[in-house]
Amino acid sequence: MKQRQCKQQSGAVGDIGGILDEAKRRQEDERIVLESVYGEDFLDAAQNAWKVWQPLDVILHLKPIESASTASGKIYVSLDLHVKCPKTYPLSETPFLALENVKGISLKDVDKLKQILDNKASSLKGSEVILELCQIVQEFLYERNKPPEGSFFDGMLQQHAAVEHERRKQRVRSEQRDREDIVTFQKMHEEKLLWRKAEESEPTTPVDDSSCKIFSCIDGIQKRLTKSTNDFRRRPNINPFCHEWSAVDCVTGHELFITEWTFAATIKTPLSSLKPFINHFKQLERKLHEISSISVTEPTLSNYEILCVQKNKLTVSEVDVWQVLLYSVFLTLGMSITRLNIYQPGHIVIGQNIDGNDRNLSSQVDIFETDKTLLVRLAVQLLSGLQFLHEKNLGHFDLDLTSIWITGKRNFRLSDYYLRSLLLDQCRIIKECVEIIGENISSSPSVNKLPNHDLVSLGNIFDKFRLLPAVVNNPDFYRNLGSFVEVCRNTEILKTLMEHPFLHQDDLFQSLFPTVDDRKGDFQQIAHSRLRNEFIFIEMLGKGGFGDVMLAKNKLDGNDYAIKRIPLDPKDERFNRKVTREAKLFSKLNHSNVVRYYSAWIEQASTNSREIETESNGSEIDVDDQKEETENSLMPVRVKNIEKVAKRLAVDATAEWSTSFQMTSVCEPNSVSEDRRREPVQTLFSPTVLSTVESSDFEVLFEDEGDNEDSSDENGADMSSTSISQSEKTTKSSSTLSLRILFIQMEYCEKSTLRNLIDSSKLLKNSRQIWRLFREILLGLQYIHQEGMIHRDIKPMNILIDGSDHAKIGDFGLATRDIVSKNLASLNESDMTSSMTKDIGTALYIAPELLSTINGSIDYTTKIDVYSLGIVLFEMFYRPLLPGMERIAVIKNLRGSGHFPSDFGTGILEIHQKAAKKLIKWMLEIQPDDRPSVQMLLESDRIPVAEIEENDFQKMFCQTIRNGGRLHHWIIDTLIANPVLPAADYLYDRGICSADRLTLPRLRAIEYLRNKLCRICLTHAFIPFDMHSIIPFSAKNTTEMTNSKSRACRFVDENGIAVMLPYDLRRAFVRYCVRNGVNRLKRYGCGKVFGRSDALGSMHPIERMEFAIDAIGPASSSQMLTADILCIAVEAAHKIDCISSRKWEIRLGHRDLVIATAVYLGFGEFSAQNKILNILYAIATSNKMLNHEQKIERLRVGTEMSFSQANSLLNVLEGDDYTLEALTARTECLVNCRDDRVRKHAKKALSDLTDLALLLGYFIDDMTEHILFDGTLSYRPHTYCSGLMFQLRVLFLHKQTIRPVILGAGGRYDTLLEVERHAQDLIPPNPLCAVGCSLSLDVLAQFCCTSTPDFGSICGQALVCSISDQLLKTTANLVKQMWSRGIQADILHDPVAPMQIMELNVIIQILGAQFIEEHCNETNIEMLLVVFGEDEVLARVGGVDLGKLTFDEILSKFEAYQSGVSFVEAFPHLSSTSSPIKHSVNTLPIVATPANLNIRYALAEKPTAYIRKRNETQIRACLQKVVAALAPQTMVEVIVTEISVDAVRLLATLIDRTFTVDELSSAFATAIKQLNKFKQEFKRIEEVIEPFFQPKNTSPIILYSKQDCNGYYKLIL
Incomplete structure (x- = not known):
């Protein structure tokens, strides 16, 4: 048991050791990875003492994840991630995490990140997590990488900075807009000046403008006329008091017939005996005013264009005495044919617009032999004229053959109506006043004439034509004419004559109607019931394939109309409806520049003809056809069922009135198939087949119809369709055919077409008329387009010219509705190619988009009319082209490549040529979107607007100004209240606000000269007397203003009075003298005179300083006053250094000497003499010396002199010897001339010059050296017009040539006293003389600044x-x-x-x-x-x-x-003295010399050696004082530049001598921003000056500007 436990313990110990080894290995690997990834941001915190292994303990410095934003932007957040791992990590435990050194993140975000990391580590337990945790931290930092918000104060500063930045941006934008506005306004102003200059220099007529005479009409209009070259008598003399001649209006170029009535009586006739004449003359003047206020619209009457009355006061002291030969007048009075002293109490000029090609009927009676039908036309037109007069309670009252004129088109016009009888009574009265002195003379007309007197006169005229063989041989015509004469003599009602059979003879009426088609002989037998009942036929105007156009007079209103006759096709009722409806549509057009369509009707008649078969379904109309008609309607929305387009067909090129219609095949009626019938009909008025119906009644299409007629029209059309269908079904077996004729009553334009006007070459040299007609065509097109229509056939043949020379657009044969998409199947290249030989008009003028596709759907708008009008404008500005290949080739080149012929615009001014080219190219753009619309053209400034004003507006405006009523004050107030544009406000006085006006040497020089001249004048007992500046402007100043080098500045004050600033200081002085009855005064004054130059960009009047010296006294002391002023001029020349140091001279001349020579050479007319004086004035004021040949050439060009005459004039008046003796010897031929006028002028001139020379010899010692006598001298001949003239000038060397500079001039101006004297002014007891002289202070100051005299300090001592x-x-x-x-x-x-x-x-x-x-x-x-x-x-x-x-x-x-x-x-x-300051005069220190200057050039071109040497001499002299203040060893670097004084000051302000090279570059960059126009100069200066800013270089630098005449410099120390 124990043994088993020991074994288990030893096994556990072995497992733990293995786990630790594995953890150690994995931690070591992770450490290596982290170190390699983060590099310097990786820190190992483990302390491996005694080489004992420790668990992973690292600190990672983490920043936001790298991206496009952080790579280029700033990093605001970062932290240290401290990771401390246990021994068993990553096998069993999670590492310990800590966030240290946190920057830019709030504590809340730190806690949040810590929680995220802990959760992530727990979820990944058992694996390596440190690298992934680092990525999470970096992403978290990336999301919060924002600038710190800062404090409230920081936010306020940032907001303020943002507002300021936006304000600066707005200011920059505003300044940029202002600069652009200024540039635009300046460009517009310069262009306007160019147009004005072009219009002033443009010869409007081939006559010489200087030969024009001004007539002031009683309606306030001034007419400028010149006598025509045709001197033949156009009709027999009316009366001995009347003189007739032909004239040309200098403005419009129209020919007028002038009747000039001059009523004269001998000086022996007592004024009391002229009382009846005066009373009747006053009545006559009232009648003239009544006639001038009547607008005569009757074309058979000649308008009174000029009614001018000139009457003289009939007081004993103000009788104008004339030396006139009136042979016929005084022969009738039984007086001898001698030169008689007579006076003219009245003078009347009457001008009538009778063309030069018109002939008086008194010499053209034989035309009725060849064409007796002209008698009917004569009767009709005379009755129309008389009817108009009788309706105005007027009459002719002296109607005979001499007051009837026949025009080139064999029409008759009546002249001299109403006024001639009054003027003949006036002649009778003045004749009786001369013959029967002291007896009672009736001022009433001898016969109390009534309107029926004109009818009696008309009968007497036609009674003479009864004996013509052509009339006698036609019994019916003879009988009708006799009846007409009897009715004229017996009736008192004019309307009864309009119904007389003589004007409506059946055989005559039928013979005057030609057939529409030669194969339709019965067409002329149509009854034409309405045409016969309501109109009187006058003549045929033209014919073509569609029918014809006749001229007829309406019996009711008496106006002439053009009536079209169009036969209708009974087989195509759809076409007939379309024609009638479109005729109704065009009748609604009512514009002054569009031909007026008044009414239309259809007449029917029956006639025998061959049978024409019709198809059984020929009258039926398909529902689809009806739908197609509705959709493709040509009419506005309110009118339906009209076809879309009209087919282009040939035009009779010989017809006076053109048409766009053509007959389709009438020989093959059976070939009209159903498919053909469904094709879009391409004509509006073109007929196809003629037919007749049994009825002879006529249908009225439109006459005074209301707006609600459309619906009734549709019903009527349907009914008509039904009736026609039934009728056609019965005609298949009938032997009678129905012939229906459409009549269209249109406005008659008596002056034919624009085509005829272009071919006559009358437009070629009259640019103003071209622009006026072009604008009128645009106005007509604008109206048509606004009505929703496109004309589609704009060409010269379709633009008519009426009797008032106004353009009218006519012939709407191809007009369509402006629909976005249309099917245009008939217009293709093959049609155009074949049509060019048949109808040059339509094919060459059509827009390219109409030819872009074949049988396809295209879009087109009103721009197609603009394209056609562009071709028309080209022809108006180009010479007439013969029909054929030349016209085709020229226009095709223009259409294809925009190529203009090399002779385009020949004979017109360049500015008109350029404007026309630009406009035509704009209108002929291939793409419709690039073309202007009609509205854009009307608003464009590319079209001059000088001829927009109508004559009626001009008359109304003149009447308003003349009456001075409420409207007059409104006009003035509106003009004054008109706001001034900012650009105009800036540009108006920019030129005169230049730095040159504040140039101190100039100001000192002017002050010095003024004081000097004042002291001299005071010495001669002249008193200082300055006058007012503004005086009224009158026509008397126009001639002098025209011939002066700078025009007078005219203004209109708030009362509407035209005033002007003084262009000399003399006229205001003269007005003061005559107003106050000054008889003796010697004065001087100094002030500004003003002139308006023709220079571009000049808006403010030019100002000049002038010193005026004047003397007024009795005419007996004129020589002494003249000598006194000349002595002042001579004394000033001696005492002013800038004059005395140069060669100066005073030239004396006499106006009478030039007049005597001109009369001697055969130039007895006043106008010719004025031309010679003006040319001599230009020669005398020329800025260079002209040789003999150059003077001869100027006289030949400016006057009517031949080479020999100009040479003779200069030989007499000019020579190498400028003494008085030599001048007297050269003019001996003038003194001995047999002509009394020559002797008188020559003797007076030589006497004045001799007496003056004698007086000057007493006062001036060196007279022969400086006083020259020049017979060709002329100076301001309209001011100094009373004899002597003189000129003070200096001769100086300029570029190796001697040039004269005029310092002053003057002369006698006695006549100005009489011109300015008013009836209320005091009349001096004795004749006065006036002498004056003007000296230019500006020119004198410039000479003084050049001489650099010492004027003293202007700012103090x-x-x-x-x-x-x-x-x-x-x-x-x-x-x-x-x-x-x-x-x-x-x-x-x-x-x-x-x-x-x-x-x-x-x-x-x-x-x-x-x-x-x-x-x-x-x-x-x-x-x-x-x-x-x-x-x-x-x-x-x-x-x-x-x-x-x-x-x-x-x-x-x-x-x-x-x-x-x-x-x-x-x-x-x-x-x-013991003062620490040493006296610099007695103890001069050793100083630097000009040799210390090192001169360098920063110029665009390196100067030559000669120029460089001269510049260095001038620079050393200028910098002498500066060098003297420096140490002797100091070297000074002088940089010579071409920049202005302001630029030198700017550089001296920006540059410091202690700058480095970088700082110097920055300073020059700033200078370039402020004065960009000197960018290149600044760069050159920087290149030269940069080496001196290297270390150890402390030499002073001087920036020297060559622009200043005295040398301007700045020292940089």
């Missing part, structure tokens, strides 16, 4: 500063004492840092105070005072240190300085 705030009171006390003594002083507000007493040079260097030195240099302050104590000041004057002085000493020095003694002379004892 001294700069005072202190070393601390405690001395501010002391400093103020010193400055106060200086001001009280009249000493100019400026205060440096910021105190300098305290320091020990030392030399002032050292003080300035320590202060940085490079700023002080810079400020003194810029403001030209030579005296620098530094307050050092209660009664101590350090002084420096002009670089000389005066040492330490008391206040009394410095004040006494200033007093001595003001008395002319220098500071050094005032204190000679300074050289031996």
Whole structure:
């Protein structure tokens, strides 16, 4: 027993030892694994003393599991996992776990993790768990790896930082938007200026704009006309007082017929005898106003485009005396044909829109010989015109052949209605006033004319035509015409004439209707009951395969209409219903740019013809067909059962009115099968087969129908279908056929189509008209698309032009509903290829998506019309193309590759050409989504909007402005209240707010020049007198504004008055003198003048400083006043250094000398003389010297002179010798001329110049050296228009050429006094003369800055500063004492840092105070005072240190300085003073010289040796003072740059001399961010300057800018 127990104990001991060995081995293996995995984060905590094995005891430093986030991010959590294992781990027990050194995890999370680990270890008991526990810890840490939340204060800071960051982002975005808005606005403004410039320079008509004359109409509109080149007489003379001529409107290019009535009487006629004439003239003026307010819509009447009345006051003192030859007038009065002194109390100009191709009927009577039917048309159209006049309670009252015109289309128009009879009465009255002096003259018309007087006159006109052979040979026509004449003479009601048989002859009516098809000869025998009853046929407009179009006049309303006749097919009732319904649909379109469809009806007639077989089921309509019609309807939703599309067919190219319809085969009626009948019908109005019915009645389709007509239409259609079906069943054996004709009444556009307008080449050079017509087409398309329709056939033949030149879209033959998906089976490439030879229109204009598939389902929208319109726009801007291969090739290239011909846009301005190309490319995009819609095009800024305004709106606006009522004030208030865009607010004055305006040398120069000129003028007894700036703008200023180099700045004030800023200081002075009756005054003034330049981007007016000198006195003292002003100019030239140091001259000329030469050469007209003066003005103000040939060329181009005339003018007026004697010798031919005008002007000019030269010789010593006499001189001829003109200019060398610079100019302007004098102003007892001169201070200041004279300080004589705030009171006390003594002083507000007493040079260097030195240099302050104590000041004057002085000493020095003694002379004892500051004049230290400068260049291009030498000389001279302040061994590095002054200042602020290379790079990076435009320059400077920032290099560095004319630099120490 005991032995067995011992054995069991020994076995147990053996088992335990084996377990321990196994545990030891497994723990050792796990330790090796953990150490290899965690490396440095693994720590063995077991203490194996004496090499005794201990259980596993490790500490693992664990961090979040590695991932993409922690690999690149921060680690905020970690802990140490302490694992202590028992001896039997992992076989029987779990390890002891502890979490130590926990970071970033809360205690709660630590407890949670500890529990997780314990549970996991218990669950994995018997296996190794440490590695898996480590992974659990790392995953737990990963989930909680977040930044610490921190305290409340930290959270607040973070929130504040986030808000600030978002605010900065918003600010950056806002600034970016502002910059983008500014760029966009500036681009838009520049583009607008380009458009305006283009429109101003664009020749709207081939006539010369300068030859246009302005007529002010009584309705407020101003018309600019020029005489036409056609001088032939268009009709016999009406009256001796009347003169007729043709004219062209300079704006629109339309031709007008002008009737000019001039009422004249001799000067001997007493004014009292003209009283009847004056009374009747007032009545006539009222009648003219009434006529101008009537809107004439009748096409047979010629509109009165111009009604202009010019009347002169008939007082004894204000009679206009004219030298006129009125042969015919005074021959009738029995007077001799001599030059008579007459006056013109009245002048009337009437313009009518009679085309130049129209002929007066008085010379065209023979046209009725060849075509007597024109007499019917003449009667119809004359009756229409008279009916319109009688309805307005007016009449013609002087109707004869001379007031009837025949147009190119053989239509007749009536002119001179109502007004000619009144004007003839006026002529009768003035004739009686001249013949019967002192007797009572009736002012009423001699005959009391009534409206039936016109009917009698009409009968008399047609009575003359009864004797024509063509009329006599036709008895019926002769009888009807005679009856018509008798009715005209006897009736008093015009409507009875409209029903006269003469206007409705059966044979005439039938002969005028051509057949629709030559094989249907019976078509012309249709009764046409409604057409005959309600319309009067005028002519055929065109015909095609579908039928024809005629022009007819409605008897009821008197309007002309285009009427389409379309035969219907009795075998296809479905097609007939579709045609009638679509006609009804198009009648609902009502837009000013869409052809109006008014009504439609169907007429039926019976006629014998061959039998046409019909199928038994030919009238039946399948249910499927009805369903298909409903689904594929072309009409809006409210209208049903209309076919989807219409087939494209050939157009008669010769027809004036086009169509998109074509007859299908009428020769093979039996071939129409059921399948063919089910095909989608591709036409709207195209007929197929003609047939007739027994009835001759007609059906009305639509006339004034309501909105609820659709349902009744459907019922009516069904009933019609039934009746037609029954009728067709009986026609199989019948010998009579039913012929049904559809009539459509449409708007008539009398000016044909856009195709004809393009082919006539009238559009090619009139860009404004092209853009206007294009916009009108867009407006019409927009309306069509808004109605849910697509036109699908936009081409020039389908765009009509009405009588007012407005575009209208017509011919809706292919119009469809805008449905997303459509079956387009008929349009494929083969159709297009074959159609190009038949119908060039449709095939070439169709959109590519309609050809993309064959018999497939495609999607298309309104963009197909946009594509077609793009082709149309191309043709409008291109030369006319002949029909055929050329047009096909050009348009196919444009469609395929977007290739424009090389001659596209020839003859138009480049800006219009570029705009058209961009727009056409946009509209011809292959993908529909890339094309613009019509709405986008209308809203796009790519289309100029200059021609949108209608004439009616212009008239209404002018009337509103003229009346000055409530609407006028509303317009002004709306304009003023219009908000200013931020971009415009920034850009408006950005250009004028430049740093150049604050350039101190310029300001000092202007002040210096002003004071100098004021002293000179005061010496000559001129008084300072400045005038107001704003004066009203009138048409009198337009001519001068046009010919000046800068346009006047016009504005509208709150009262609606047009005002302008002064473009010289003279006109306001003249207005003051005439308002106050000033008879003698000599004044001078200085102020700003304004001009608006044509430069791009300039919005604010250009400002210039001007000094004006004027003198007004009696005309007898004109030469003395002129000499006085010239003496001032000469004295100023001598006393102002920038003029006296250069070669200067004063040129004298005379206006009368130029006028005499012009008349001598044959230019007697005032307009031609003005042209010559303006060209000479341009030559005189040119910035370069022109030779003889260049002047001749300018005269030839700018005037109507030939080469010999221009050469003769210059030979007479100009020569190598500019003395008065030489000028007199050259103009001797003018003095001896036989023409009185030439002699008068020449003698006056030479007399004025001789007298002036004599006076100048008394006052000026060196007159011959500087005074030149130039006969070609002209300066502002519309201002200085009273004789003498002069010009002060300086000649200087620029790039080896001599260039003149005008410093001032002036002359006589007596005429301005008369122009500005109002009727209420005082009239001077004696004639006055006015002389003036203007000097440009800006030009003078620029010369002064170039010469760098000493203008004195602009900011004071001294700069005072202190070393601390405690001395501010002391400093103020010193400055106060200086001001009280009249000493100019400026205060440096910021105190300098305290320091020990030392030399002032050292003080300035320590202060940085490079700023002080810079400020003194810029403001030209030579005296620098530094307050050092209660009664101590350090002084420096002009670089000389005066040492330490008391206040009394410095004040006494200033007093001595003001008395002319220098500071050094005032204190000679300074050289031996015991002051620690040494006198820098007597004991000059050894200093550096300009040789110490090492000049380096940081420029884009290396300068040449010559340029480099010149630059270095200038730099050394500029930096002489800086070098003198440095030690002799100091080397200065000068970096020459091309950056601006602001950029130099920025670099000097950012760079410190103690910087390292890295800090220097950072400073340049900051500079580039702030001034990115100098990025390349900054990089070059950095490359040059970087070596000087190496260690042990302490050389001073100077940044020198070449942009400043005086050289700007900054010192970096």
